[in-house]
Amino acid sequence: MYNSIVLVKQVPDTANISGKVMKEDGTVNRAKLPAIFNHEDKSALELALQIKDKFGGKVTAVTMGPARASDILRECLYMGADEVLLISDRKFAGADTLATSYVLSEAIKKVGDFDFIFAGRQAIDGDTAQVGPQTAEKINLPQITYAEEIIELSGKTVKIKRKIDGGHEILSAKLPVLVTVIKTAAEPRPFSAKRVMAYKNAKSLTDLESMAEGNSLLYVDALVHEYTSNSLFIPTMTMDDLKLDPARCGVNGSPTKVFKVESVVLAGGNHVTVEATKEGIGGLIDKLMEDHILG
Amino acid sequence: MSNFFLENSDLQFQFNNLNIKDIVDLTENNYQQKKDFNYAPKDYEDAIENYRKVLEVVGDLAANDIAPRAAEVDNVGAVFENGKVHYANGTLENLKQLSQADMMGMILPHKYGGLNFPFTVYMMATEVVSRADASLMNIFGLQDIGDTIRKFGTDKQRDEFLPHFATGEYTGAMALTEPDAGSDLQAVKLSAYQDEKGNWFLRGVKRFITNGNGDVLLVLARSEQGTKDARGLSMFVCYGDKTVVVRRIEHKLGIHGSPTCELQFNDTPAQLVGVRKFGLIKYVLDLMYRARMGVSAQSLGISQAAYEEALKYAKEREQFGKSIYSLPVITNMLLDMKVSIESNRSLFYSAAKYVDKKEKLEEHIEKLKAQGKPFSEETAKLKHIIKVANFLTPITKYVLSESANKITYDALQIHGGTGYMKEFKVERLARDARITNIYEGTSQLQVVGASGGVINDVLGDFFDEKELKEYKGGLSRLANYLKEIRGIFKDSLKYVLDKKENSFQDAASKDLVELYSYIYIGYLILDEAEIEPRKVFIANRYIINSMANARKNAESIKNELFSDILHADKILV
Ligand SMILES: Cc1cc2nc3c(=O)[nH]c(=O)nc-3n(C[C@H](O)[C@H](O)[C@H](O)COP(=O)(O)OP(=O)(O)OC[C@H]3O[C@@H](n4cnc5c(N)ncnc54)[C@H](O)[C@@H]3O)c2cc1C
Numbered sequence: 001m002y003n004s005i006v007l008v009k010q011v012p013d014t015a016n017i018s019g020k021v022m023k024e025d026g027t028v029n030r031a032k033l034p035a036i037f038n039h040e041d042k043s044a045l046e047l048a049l050q051i052k053d054k055f056g057g058k059v060t061a062v063t064m065g066p067a068r069a070s071d072i073l074r075e076c077l078y079m080g081a082d083e084v085l086l087i088s089d090r091k092f093a094g095a096d097t098l099a100t101s102y103v104l105s106e107a108i109k110k111v112g113d114f115d116f117i118f119a120g121r122q123a124i125d126g127d128t129a130q131v132g133p134q135t136a137e138k139i140n141l142p143q144i145t146y147a148e149e150i151i152e153l154s155g156k157t158v159k160i161k162r163k164i165d166g167g168h169e170i171l172s173a174k175l176p177v178l179v180t181v182i183k184t185a186a187e188p189r190p191f192s193a194k195r196v197m198a199y200k201n202a203k204s205l206t207d208l209e210s211m212a213e214g215n216s217l218l219y220v221d222a223l224v225h226e227y228t229s230n231s232l233f234i235p236t237m238t239m240d241d242l243k244l245d246p247a248r249c250g251v252n253g254s255p256t257k258v259f260k261v262e263s264v265v266l267a268g269g270n271h272v273t274v275e276a277t278k279e280g281i282g283g284l285i286d287k288l289m290e291d292h293i294l295g
Numbered sequence: 296m297s298n299f300f301l302e303n304s305d306l307q308f309q310f311n312n313l314n315i316k317d318i319v320d321l322t323e324n325n326y327q328q329k330k331d332f333n334y335a336p337k338d339y340e341d342a343i344e345n346y347r348k349v350l351e352v353v354g355d356l357a358a359n360d361i362a363p364r365a366a367e368v369d370n371v372g373a374v375f376e377n378g379k380v381h382y383a384n385g386t387l388e389n390l391k392q393l394s395q396a397d398m399m400g401m402i403l404p405h406k407y408g409g410l411n412f413p414f415t416v417y418m419m420a421t422e423v424v425s426r427a428d429a430s431l432m433n434i435f436g437l438q439d440i441g442d443t444i445r446k447f448g449t450d451k452q453r454d455e456f457l458p459h460f461a462t463g464e465y466t467g468a469m470a471l472t473e474p475d476a477g478s479d480l481q482a483v484k485l486s487a488y489q490d491e492k493g494n495w496f497l498r499g500v501k502r503f504i505t506n507g508n509g510d511v512l513l514v515l516a517r518s519e520q521g522t523k524d525a526r527g528l529s530m531f532v533c534y535g536d537k538t539v540v541v542r543r544i545e546h547k548l549g550i551h552g553s554p555t556c557e558l559q560f561n562d563t564p565a566q567l568v569g570v571r572k573f574g575l576i577k578y579v580l581d582l583m584y585r586a587r588m589g590v591s592a593q594s595l596g597i598s599q600a601a602y603e604e605a606l607k608y609a610k611e612r613e614q615f616g617k618s619i620y621s622l623p624v625i626t627n628m629l630l631d632m633k634v635s636i637e638s639n640r641s642l643f644y645s646a647a648k649y650v651d652k653k654e655k656l657e658e659h660i661e662k663l664k665a666q667g668k669p670f671s672e673e674t675a676k677l678k679h680i681i682k683v684a685n686f687l688t689p690i691t692k693y694v695l696s697e698s699a700n701k702i703t704y705d706a707l708q709i710h711g712g713t714g715y716m717k718e719f720k721v722e723r724l725a726r727d728a729r730i731t732n733i734y735e736g737t738s739q740l741q742v743v744g745a746s747g748g749v750i751n752d753v754l755g756d757f758f759d760e761k762e763l764k765e766y767k768g769g770l771s772r773l774a775n776y777l778k779e780i781r782g783i784f785k786d787s788l789k790y791v792l793d794k795k796e797n798s799f800q801d802a803a804s805k806d807l808v809e810l811y812s813y814i815y816i817g818y819l820i821l822d823e824a825e826i827e828p829r830k831v832f833i834a835n836r837y838i839i840n841s842m843a844n845a846r847k848n849a850e851s852i853k854n855e856l857f858s859d860i861l862h863a864d865k866i867l868v
Contacts, residue, residue: 036296189392189395190352190355190356190360190392190395190396191352191396192395192396192397193334193349193352193396193397193398193410194332194334194397194410195334196334196345196348196349196352197334197335197336197345197348197349197410198333198334200344200345200348231333
């Protein structure tokens with residue numbers, strides 16, 4: 001039996017950026033983009049579910065995000081997660097990877113009882129690949145990044161194949177371990193129809209609060225009670241619930257500042273014809289090395 | 296992300312106007328199951344929400360997983376090697392995902408692991424899957440085998456087979472056809488015999504069996520030695536074990552992903568399903584009615600896919616300085632396609648609801664009987680529903696499968712030369728469509744199946760009622776056309792009956808069936824046009840076109856186009 005915590009994130013669908021969602025300054029208006037489940041996080045969840053299918057255990061999906069991030073937690077339930085947790089607070093807004101990993105690491109400690117923490121390698125909005133490693137550091141865990149395959153898992157050790165430039169590397173680690181996962185690691189399973197039907201009405205605290213707001217006959221406490229007793233409540237934690245240091249959360253805890261955003265127009269320039277001979281190719285390689293593209 | 300359910304506005308229209316509370320109430324046994332199954336609905340609204348959500352999952356899988364694999368599945372196809380059938384990799388992936396998504400037992404009851412969905416909703420899923428890969432529908436659609444065992448098998452058989460269907464572990468096959476028994480299934484020879492302990496065994500050959508390599512086979516066999524007709528046939532269930540030898544699979548025009556097997560049964564142990572001698576006349580007919588709806592869904596899915604391809608291509612392709620989409624001739628073809636698809640869909644879901652109602656009411660009556668409650672009211676209702684369902688099924692199969700051929704033909708035509716090339720999807724669609732009007736009974740047999748209902752005017756009351764209804768504005772003009780078509784139909788029918796000549800009646804039945812179908816479909820769309828203004832366009836083109844066709848049908852009959860059949864030998868030299 002192995003328990004896993006999976007870190008998941010809702011991201012703007014950057015593959016579908018159109019003119020309409022670009023702001024004047026070249027940044028993206030997130031609110032206008034459809035929000036989706038970060039692909040590599042889905043692969044991470046799939047890997048955790050495969051371990052559960054094979055060895056038993058529990059899978060808990062955790063996300064830090066705005067209220068609407070409960071969408072992807074429902075999707076985690078549809079795929080097979082046993083439990084989910086939404087970490088949400090206005091005070092988390094503007095968090096960089098440092099602040100994010102601080103919050104996540106504290107939430108993980110709170111959930112506790114895990115053998116694996118899985119996360120996607122990176123999220124398509126920030127592309128930093130830092131949150132996983134930073135979280136591991138804060139909890140003082142071994143980490144294996146860019147995981148592509150679990151080669152062996154027995155007792156308290158796992159052997160994992162990770163992708164590196166130009167090849168693979170096989171690492172062993174003692175559990176508990178944090179693993180960041182690339183897309184090719186596992187094809188996410190489709191939603192199970194039965195789970196979709198069972199959990200379609202799962203709601204977070206904020207979801208219930210907005211329900212109550214629109215209807216004077218509903219009370220949040222009663223709703224929470226009702227949803228909890230029907231196993232449809234998505235537990236929600238705020239900064240205070242986690243007893244976090246405000247100075248380390250959100251904008252306050254984020255040393256990374258966007259200095260300038262430039263809109264770069266890529267345009268083709270001159271072209272060079274390379275002879276398809278040994279000499280021609282050799283010349284091309286020399287040139288690429290000179291420009292630090294190769295080597 | 297594209298989605299074949301969400302992004303099909305007409306399918307959405309049908310879904311949003313399902314109005315199947317009566318069916319769902321019976322299916323869900325008044326919503327008593329929630330306590331045992333956390334996914335069971337708590338009321339009608341909740342059930343509809345369930346269906347919507349699950350169809351979204353099907354739509355997502357179809358658009359983003361199944362459809363992208365379809366070209367490869369078509370290319371590689373199912374292959375036969377060393378006595379074994381291998382699905383294409385894409386087919387295996389598709390089946391794995393559909394199983395993971397709990398979609399392989401959509402209509403099976405909760406207690407066997409199924410979703411307990413109404414047949415109508417299952418048909419929507421079938422349409423969506425077929426649009427992505429028509430050949431996958433054949434295997435997906437064979438989940439009906441499980442449902443047939445549920446309907447006619449014993450409790451022991453249900454427990455033995457159904458849970459494995461629901462998980463997708465078992466796939467099924469329906470083994471009816473033999474070399475000498477195709478359209479005429481009464482001629483089935485495969486023999487079923489008993490040993491002294493009463494165990495049944497099967498011996499003989501079946502051919503053209505879709506997924507004959509499946510795990511569980513329903514087999515129509517002659518259990519009464521020495522008989523020659525339908526009354527000597529019973530239905531059996533057996534495992535596809537080593538006594539069932541796949542001799543070969545067919546190399547065929549389309550649906551390459553679906554293996555079509557020749558099977559030899561070598562003393563295969565089998566179990567009788569239901570009552571002896573009722574194999575063809577009761578169980579196979581029942582199974583075939585639903586399978587015909589499945590093929591209709593397949594036809595509709597293929598049609599939708601072809602239309603999408605044609606529309607996209609027409610917009611992109613430029614000739615004479617503009618996109619061919621704006622050439623009136625091409626626009627006209629696209630409109631014809633779209634109107635056919637939408638009118639077909641109306642007919643299809645109307646028929647599906649009747650089939651659904653029929654099944655649910657039959658079961659309900661069984662339950663009332665078992666509880667010793669009165670059921671005469673239900674029986675009277677059922678009688679009418681059976682008549683309509685058994686009539687609408689062949690009509691639907693006939694109209695939709697012929698239409699799929701026409702639509703793929705036109706879609707290919709819109710592509711010009713590129714449409715003839717393998718690189719374009721429409722080439723596959725045209726090949727796949729071609730089977731739909733052959734199997735599960737050819738179009739000719741569907742006409743035979745529907746003509747009784749036409750002659751007996753099964754929808755007469757429905758039409759009378761509609762004729763009294765007041766339609767507003769432009770719709771009243773179209774309603775008048777429908778009255779006129781009905782007049783034409785009545786005249787033509789009278790002409791045929793007065794002639795009292797069987798061969799003439801046989802030849803004319805296609806025209807009569809078509810005439811009758813225009814009126815029914817016409818009223819369906821007219822009613823839809825009252826809900827949704829855009830549908831007025833659909834109603835307009837459908838009904839005016841039907842008017843023109845009706846005159847042609849009537850001319851053929853009244854000018855005795857078929858009289859030369861008597862002289863065929865002189866002409867067909
Ligand atoms: C790809 C494929 C998959 C199949 N899968 C299955 C399966 O899973 N299980 C199964 O049991 N069978 C299956 N079949 C068999 C299929 O159902 C038969 O091919 C079909 O019913 C027609 O029978 P036949 O081929 O013997 O044609 P015939 O019956 O020989 O018909 C030849 C022609 O005569 C016409 N005709 C025959 N009788 C009449 C009549 N009374 N009135 C008017 N016209 C008539 C037909 O319309 C047709 O045009 C499959 C066939 C194919 C091609």
